[in-house]
Amino acid sequence: MSYKVIVAGGGLIGTSIAYYLAKSGAEVTLIDSKDIASGTSGSCDRAIMIQSKKPGPTLDLAIKSAALYQDLEEELEVDLEYRKSGGMIIIETKEELKVIKDMVALQQKSGVDVRLISGDEARKRQPGLSEDLLASTWWEHDAEVNPLKVSFAMASAARRLGAVIKLGSPVRNLMTEKNRVIGVETSEEELYADAVVVAAGVWTPQLLKPLGVDVPIIPRQGQILVSERLPPLLRTGILSASYITNKLRKGASREAADPFGVGLAIGQTHSGSLLIGGSRQFVGYNTETNPEVTQKIGEVAVRAFPQLAKVRIIRTFTGLRPYTADAKPILGAVQGMDGIYIAAGHEGDGVALAPITGKIMAQIVCGEEPEKDMRAFSLSRFKQ
């Protein structure tokens, strides 16, 4: 009899785990309270930025994930709008230059050959960038993909491999027996399994709490503006250095200086729309858009690309990114309890890390040695 696994959560992470599990022969049931990509994975941007990752375990994972993305379209037989577009982190001030210089040095040490380029070279690579731009980074291996297509393609591929997908089925409870999770209770039925993987992003803590397991994931709201369809304009993925400094930001003083955590993250979709982000705010599970944030994001966008002042905005939306205090996801078993695994907390790295997360979680859940030492991502790292 084959190994039965339930994956709770149909976002990028859950669908990827379901796919890799089904591929390795497990009997998979993927359940979601609403639909595939109905939460965070359906309200994010499309960047597979490697150079923005913190050097260390996350960057190592991102590099492995990027390698998987290269063959994924062929493997899943779907156009994922994957494109190796290259990426830039644009630098506007001397202070930012200093921070980014240090980061680039660390990345070069980790084997990512990001380069610092002049403002002129940046404008040559990406016409339309502001004359005021001081410098930029450039890395040709950054890429982009359509996260909706990835989620749906992973789910379909899992289904072709025998996985059962149950949508509109909220998990009410994780069922336990002694120190073991034996299945889930949904609004309609009780499902039993040898293992349960919770890949419910910002909604993960609520599922684990009744077991007395504290999962320190906090929703962090990010807002994005959508433009009308435009002719091809952006050749590469672009972040502003302030996006990085906001990501790494901790102190309360900076929070006071910019409560919205605005930094530019811009890309162009296959259809021609620009996705212009973003912000980082702790506002609980609130997903209301904020006109003031729209304005601030608009300001940084127009400052970087003056011609964007003439572009029409057709929509704004927000997504809840699953934040953890050390900017690393939680991936692996739960100490002291059997049959339960967590894969959540990727914040803004979910698109980049989805394939490798699925592959490694499948290895862990099937009892194989994961291809990378995963101790840095264990839930128990927070127990101090």
Add this chain to the structure above:
Amino acid sequence: MNDMIICRCEGVCLSEVLDAVEDGANSVPGIKKRVRVGMGYCQGRVCQPIVRDILESKLGNGTKPHLQRAQNPVRPVILGDIVR
């Protein structure tokens, strides 16, 4: 008849909407995320009621499907006017 256009902004046909429902979409945003219906210039102002009716008839059981959330701006606005 299946190739009747439902969403003119994104050029989405009835057959694609039906395929999305077949794939498991149980809400208007679910169809949108699969086939881009209502994702374009008018933001579903024209096609959403039609998509809702199609979904309602397919789901049966009298449930009212979840609609796309109305978001700012209420109509396309030039970014230069937003930041001014």
